[in-house]
Amino acid sequence: MTHFGLVYSIEGGAGDRSDTVFREAVEEIVLAEEVGLDSALISEHHFLENGFFPSPLIALSFIAARTKKIKFGPGVMLLPLYDPVHVAEDCAVLDIISGGRLILGVGQGYRPEEFDAFGVDLADRSAKMREGVTLIRKLWTEPQVTFNGKQFQTRNLPLNPKPFQKPAPPIWIAAKKRHAVQLAAEVGDGWFADPITPISIVERNKVHWENTLRASGVKPADRAFGYYRDAYVGEDDQSAARLAHKQVMDSYHNYLQWGHLVDDDGKPLAPDRTDLLEGFVKDRLTIGSPETCANDIQKLSKRLGITDLIMKMKFPGLSHNLVMKSISLFGQKVMPLLARN
Numbered sequence: 144m145t146h147f148g149l150v151y152s153i154e155g156g157a158g159d160r161s162d163t164v165f166r167e168a169v170e171e172i173v174l175a176e177e178v179g180l181d182s183a184l185i186s187e188h189h190f191l192e193n194g195f196f197p198s199p200l201i202a203l204s205f206i207a208a209r210t211k212k213i214k215f216g217p218g219v220m221l222l223p224l225y226d227p228v229h230v231a232e233d234c235a236v237l238d239i240i241s242g243g244r245l246i247l248g249v250g251q252g253y254r255p256e257e258f259d260a261f262g263v264d265l266a267d268r269s270a271k272m273r274e275g276v277t278l279i280r281k282l283w284t285e286p287q288v289t290f291n292g293k294q295f296q297t298r299n300l301p302l303n304p305k306p307f308q309k310p311a312p313p314i315w316i317a318a319k320k321r322h323a324v325q326l327a328a329e330v331g332d333g334w335f336a337d338p339i340t341p342i343s344i345v346e347r348n349k350v351h352w353e354n355t356l357r358a359s360g361v362k363p364a365d366r367a368f369g370y371y372r373d374a375y376v377g378e379d380d381q382s383a384a385r386l387a388h389k390q391v392m393d394s395y396h397n398y399l400q401w402g403h404l405v406d407d408d409g410k411p412l413a414p415d416r417t418d419l420l421e422g423f424v425k426d427r428l429t430i431g432s433p434e435t436c437a438n439d440i441q442k443l444s445k446r447l448g449i450t451d452l453i454m455k456m457k458f459p460g461l462s463h464n465l466v467m468k469s470i471s472l473f474g475q476k477v478m479p480l481l482a483r484n
Contacts, residue, residue, distance in 0.1 A: 148182030157460030161194035178474020184218025333367030
């Protein structure tokens with residue numbers, strides 16, 4: 144059974160303001176809970192001109208107070224920028240006040256500007272990720288923790304109170320490249336794959352993820368595999384494309400300019416290759432009528448074997464009313480269609 148969730152970048156741009164986007168996102172997440180979606184994640188970046196939210200746990204505490212059953216978490220938190228002891232404490236509190244609904248999504252980060260500003264060496268990010276996740280889980284599950292890592296050290300440290308979830312909240316690790324995917328298998332409870340990476344690379348990486356799990360004595364079926372997917376549901380294919388296609392294309396144009404898009408061999412695309420964008424978006428976007436979207440998701444789930452489909456439905460410039468309509472259609476029409484198959 145596939146679980147469904149939403150992921151948000153709380154940011155301005157294309158006429159949006161980040162404060163307005165957040166207030167609207169809360170309403171959208173409340174609706175998502177009402178129509179049966181399982182989770183909502185909020186991403187993190189720092190020092191961007193569009194007001195991109197840098198503090199997901201603070202934003203999530205507000206969402207915890209406005210919801211009752213939907214799971215939530217950072218999607219993702221840039222863990223190497225943080226003290227893992229502080230993260231363990233804050234997330235334990237967030238899990239307690241929400242009644243055990245936290246998913247801790249973490250990523251290594253990649254922007255030198257962020258690492259420089261916090262005085263963290265970008266070259267240490269993998270080591271900080273490995274030790275940070277390991278230390279957080281120990282603090283959540285052991286009475287006292289002595290940890291002697293190269294990046295972090297503790298001695299007889301008790302973390303109290305412990306999280307509500309037992310043995311601990313799940314930790315999902317975002318990863319694109321093989322070594323990061325293997326790290327996710329070694330220390331995480333789930334792998335969170337992004338939509339920008341070609342599906343062919345995700346498929347190859349999944350083999351490495353599963354092999355690493357098996358080598359550790361873990362069955363892949365016992366771990367979460369979340370896939371981040373751009374999506375928009377309309378009344379029919381034509382209106383969905385008319386209302387949302389441009390906003391998605393604009394987002395991918397930005398990805399291209401930032402050097403985030405790669406071909407099937409993992410080689411970065413030149414910023415001037417706008418001629419390739421239409422094909423990129425086609426492979427990474429679920430858009431159309433409920434029937435079209437259900438068919439696309441069914442094919443995707445069969446191809447990748449995902450446990451969680453985490454959808455981005457809000458794009459800069461796409462109105463709150465249209466996002467609410469898309470969420471409503473997904474819950475009321477797409478999910479019942481998928482349940483029949």
